[in-house]
Amino acid sequence: MSSRLRQAAAVVAAAVLVPVAFVPVANASGNHGNHGNDGNDRPRAVGYYTQWSNYSGFLVKNVHTSGTARKLTHINYAFGNVSADGKCFEANLAGENGGDAWADYQRPYSAEESVDGKADVAGQRLNGNFNQLLKLKKKHPKLKTLISLGGWTWSTYFSDAALTAQSRRTFVASCIDLYLKGNLPTLDSAQGGPGSGYGVFDGIDLDWEWPSTPGEPGNIVRPEDKRNFTLLLAEFRKQLDAYGKKTHRHYLLTSFLAANPAQIDVDYEVPKIFKYMDFATIQGYDLHGTWEPTTNHQSALFLPDGDTSAGAFSVDLVVDAYRSRGAPRSKLVVGVPFYGQGWTGVPDVNHGLFQPATLCPVGCGSLNYRDIKALPGFTTYRDRDAGFAWRYNGSTFYTYDDPQVMRTKARYIERERLGGVMIWSLDGDTPDGELMSALHMALNPIAQR
Template identity: 45%
Template sequence: MRTRLSCWAAAAALLTAAGGAVAAEGQVGSYFTAWSVEKEFRLKQFDQSGAAAGFTYLVYAFENVYKMPDGGYRCDSGRDAPDAGQGAGMYATYDYARRFAADESVDGSADRAGQPLAGNFHQLAQLKKRHPQLKVLVALGGGEWSRWFSAGAATAASRKALVASCIDLYLRGNLPLLDGHGGPGAAAGVFDGIDLDWEHPGPGDKANLTLLLEEFRRQLDALGGGKHYLLTSAVNSTDEKMQYTDPAAYSRSLDWINLMTYDFHGAWSAKGPTGFQSNLYSDPASGDASPRSVDSGVQRFIKAGVPANKIVVGVPFYARGWRGVGASNNGLYQPATGPAHGFEEGAEQYATIAAKKLTPFYHPLTRQLWTFDNGTFWTYDDPRVIRDKAEYVRTRGLAGMMSWALDQDDAAFSLSRAMLDVRRAP
C-alpha cells in the first residue's frame, strides 16, 4: 500500500529529476471530463505516468443544475440526456454506471453488475486510494450547463434548496439507481468539495453569485464533521465577465479561484487577426485595443480585492488556431480565412499538436509560442511555457496552477509534469 509519505516521495523524485526541490505549498490541479472516456482516456494512464503523485486536486466536469417540475432548481442525476443545445444534458452513465474492465481501471479490478459505484466516480475513488494527498472536487455548470444558476440563486429559499440538493447527491453520495448502480451513500467519500462553474453571470447576478457561494460555504461547513470541504470556483479572467461579479466579496467563501487565464484569442474571430490565447504578458505590437494576458487577469483580481494566495492560474492543454493565414511575421497578428481544423473548429489538443513536430516560434515578451505551417497558425502552451508560468506563480505568491483538461495532454503527460514546477522550492 502506498502511504502519504511515499506519494510525496514520488512527487519529490519527479521534481528533483528536473533539477529542483519540492516546495511545501502550491496547488496543482486539472479538470477531468466525464466524456474523456469516449476518447479512450483513462485515469489509469495518469496514475501510471507518475504525474498524479505530484497533483493536489482534480475537478470532475461537469454536473448540471436543472429546473424541476415543482419550479425549483436543483442538482439531479440518474439518467442520460442529450444537450440538444438546451443546456439540459446529463452524463449519469459515465458518472457512476459505466463498468470499467480490469485492464482499464486504476487498481486493476473490473466493475461488476450490482456494485453500488462504477463509472468515473469509482475510478476517482481508486485514484484517491493510491494518492492520499489528492483531493477531488465536482464541477457544477460549465460554459454550456450554467443555464439555471441565475434563477436558482435568485432567492434565499431557492439557494438553500439548490445547494442542499448538490451536497446530497455528490458529497453524501445519494445517487439514484441506474442500471443496478447507485443508491444511498453510493458515492460518499469520492468528492472533497464543490467547484462552482457559473461562467456567464449577467448584470443582475452580482449579489446573488456572492450569496450562492456563501450558502455553499455554510452548508459545507455544517456537513463537515471535522472535515473541511473545499469550495472553489472557475472564473473568467476578463473584465467583461468580472464586471458582473464582486470578487472581493465572493472570494471570502472560497478556498481558491480557478482563474481561466486562457482563450484570449481564438477562431470565434474567424477572419483573425491571429493572436495568442494564453500569453503570460501583453505585447503592445499586437494591435489589441484591450490587450489580454495572464498577468493582466491576475492583477485585475488582486486590485479587485482577491488575496494573491487564493488565485490559481489556469493553463490550456489545447491550441487555438486559424487557417488561410498570411506568411508575414510567421503568421502572427495576421488576417485569416477561417478556423483551423482540429478536434473542433479552431481548437486542437496538445497531444495532437505535439505529434506533428512543427517548428515552434517563441515570443520572448509574451512568453507564448506558436507554430505556422502551410497557412495554418496554432497558439498553445508547451512545457517551457508552463514552466515560465510556474515561476510567475511562485514568485508572486499565488495559490498554484490548474489546467483544462487532463485528457488533452500527451501520452507522457509532459504538460502535467511541467506544472509540478509550481511546487519547486526557490
C-alpha cells in the first residue's frame, strides 16, 4: 500500500483511545539492506550524544553500560560551533559565539567515570568527551562518530560561512583540520595540540537550522542560502574525499533536515543535496509542542483523526514530501524523540488530546522519556492507527514515544525501505536503554543483537 493510501486509511479509521498497559509487539521480519557506503551491515541507528549531558550525569560511559552502544551504528556529537569569521573552532565561552572545550576535550575523567575504567592522567593531550568517544569506539569497532555542526543555537553564522566559494573552502578546511585531523587548540590547558584529536571522528554532520528560513532569533538568513547549502555540501564532499585519499578512509557527510513540508522547497535543492551525502536525518519530532496553545502529538507516524491544526504534520507526510522531491529511500534516516512535550491546565476532555492549555510545565514542557514514564498518577493512552502515545492525569498532558511506538516506527522504516533511525537524544532513555532496545530488536529481528 502506498504512503498516501496508508495515510488515508489511518485518517478514516477510528482512533483507539483507551488506557493501556505495556504489551510486547511481534517484531517485523526482513532487512532492507539500504546502508550505503558507511560501513554498516544493518539498518543505521544514529544517536545524538550532547556535549552538555555529562553535566547532568549522563556520560559516554553510560552509552556503553546501558547496552546502547552495541545497538548503534553512528553517534552524532552535538555540537560544534561556527565562528563569526566562518570557521570551526573550539573555545570556553558562553553564548552563541561560544563553545565548551572543557567538556569536549579538557575535562579529566576518573576511573569510575571512564568507558574503559582507566583514569585520565596529568599531561594527557586528549581528555573529555572526545577521549571517551575514542575509548567507546575501541570497545565497539564498527561504531562511527560524527561531529555535528550548528544546531538551533549555533547556526548563527552558517549563511556567512557558505556565502562564497572562498568562504566555503575556508570553512570546510577549518572543520577538517580541527575535527578530523584533530588539530585541537591548547587554549589554557595541557590538552590539545597537533593531531591530539585524530581518530575521534569519522565524518561531519551539518545541522544548519535553517538555510533560507529563520531559526533562532539573530541567525543570519539569506534567500541564496538554499543554493549555497548545496554548494557547501559539494565542497565538504570534495575536501573529505581528498583527505580520505591520503588516509585511505571514507569520511562520512550527513545533514539534519527540516520536517515542515512547506519549508523543504525554500531550504533545500532536493535531490541535488543527496548526491553529496552518505545519508540525511529528517526531523520526526517537534511537529507540535508547547509553543502552541493546544495539546497535540509531537511525533505521530500518521496524521491522526481529529487533528484540525493549521500545521497538521506526521512522520509519514514528511517522508513522503522528501520522497516526492527525489530523495532516495536508502538515504532517509527518520528521527525519533527520546523526550516528550507537555502542557498543563488541560481540561479532561478526549483524555486531554487536542485541548486548550493554559500553562507550560517546569522545563517549558520538554521532559526526558525516563522521567515521563516515572510520573505518578498518569494514565497512558495511545492512537494505534496514527502511531503515537500520550500520558495524562486530568490536567497535565505529555506527548511522547514509548517502546511500543518505537517498534511501530521501526517496522515502518523497514516496510518503506528507508535508511534507518536517528535518536534525539541518548540521555533521555532509561538506564537500561529500553527505547534503544525496542528500536534495535524491531530493526534487527533476525540477529536480535
